[in-house]
Amino acid sequence: MYKLKEDYHITAPGSPVTTGLMARQLKIDIGPENFVINPVVLPHQGIDVILGMNWMVENDAILHVGSRESKVTGKILKVHIPEQKHLEATVNTSELQEIKKIPVVCDFPDVFPEELPGFPPDRDVEFKIDLVPGTAPVSRRPYRIAPNELKELKTQLQEQLDKGFIRPSSSPWGCPALFVEKKDQGGKGLCVDYRPLNAVTIKNKYPLPHIDILFDQLGGAKVFSKFI
Incomplete structure (x- = not known):
């Protein structure tokens, strides 16, 4: 060798x-x-x-x-x-x-942390979802889940609460959650079913770039920051 x-x-x-x-x-x-x-x-x-x-x-x-x-x-x-x-x-x-x-x-460990430190700072422009005019609050009852999944749900919710990523809410809006199997790491991943909300969301009609054009533009590149 x-x-x-x-x-x-x-x-x-x-x-x-x-x-x-x-x-x-x-x-x-x-x-x-x-x-x-x-x-x-x-x-x-x-x-x-x-x-x-x-x-x-x-x-x-x-x-x-x-x-x-x-x-x-x-x-x-x-x-x-x-x-x-x-x-x-x-x-x-x-x-x-x-x-x-x-x-x-390896060179930028602060950019790729194992755990997120918390929420980003407040911005001048806040994100919002534009809904179809006249839409009433969408609320769906929770899905029926197995006892072991209910236990896992409580554990994950408590972890998110402890980290400050979520907080108790009394909003009239609500979508159910379910678990999906993690193919790479194993275990169960929490997924929120936002399909009822998506149905009344005003879609962004901005055309997506053609995949072949992106490949031509990025040929030979090694580091990518963002797509324009």
Whole structure:
């Protein structure tokens, strides 16, 4: 293993990674066949080796996904294709492991705190939602939830009260809350069902930018502040 003259920026499963190490003359076995490769080393767990396009072209490799076979240098080899669940788990794990290693996050810890310190200061312009004229206050009764979810709801509400993020209210407006499973971190996330309020909200008709135009404008960029 040796140090490269320049770092490689690679799009790996989960998120882009940077590496500056390469393993030389690494021997791998695919079935009865032996190959020698010079792969770069990635900080990634769950996948042993990724054989890219250069290797496939060099060895005239052809993949048959349906039969799970590959043809390399004229010989048919059986290959193991992992299930989709394994790949999804690998992607999610990579995202969670790499977020703390991003240089911008490390350089500005005050901008990316683990916990929010509180509400932002009062601004000259306050946010408001414009409703259809004549709309009466929208109020919906709470959804029926299981006892364990009710316990979790009380816990999360108390945490928000203690942090000062919410406060008791007697407003005539009200929307029910429900829990959704957190795919990345596990556990239950509290979600407020604002669909009744959205139905009487005056929509902002400002046209959204075309996604292809954004990609053209941001090609090659590494740090993004905001979209205009």
